[in-house]
Amino acid sequence: MSKSTPLYDRLMSLLSQYSNYQDFRHLKALAWMINALICSSKINLSEWESYVISRATQAQSTERRWQRFVHNNRIKFKSIYIPLNYF
Secondary structure (H helix, E strand, C coil): CCCCCHHHHHHHHHHHHHCCCCCHHHHHHHHHHHHHHHHHCCCCHHHCHHHCCCCCCCHHHHHHHHHHHHHCCCCCHHHHHHHHHHC
16 A cells, blocks of 8 residues: 555545546546645646655656546546536
């Protein structure tokens, strides 16, 4: 089990509780992205790397992960973001 931040844990709890989204990996990626966005206060993907706990050893690996997430056609944004509308 990997370490995480209290903010990430809370985001995962909220996303899991209120979302009917089926792919848990997408929820985890979204929670890390939100965690990094809040902590860094920047939209730049490369600025998020230090706020994410990951097995990635190269900074570019994490940034490519975010890019794949954003451009993934299988992610249904309306259903994955619905829990965030409540807060």
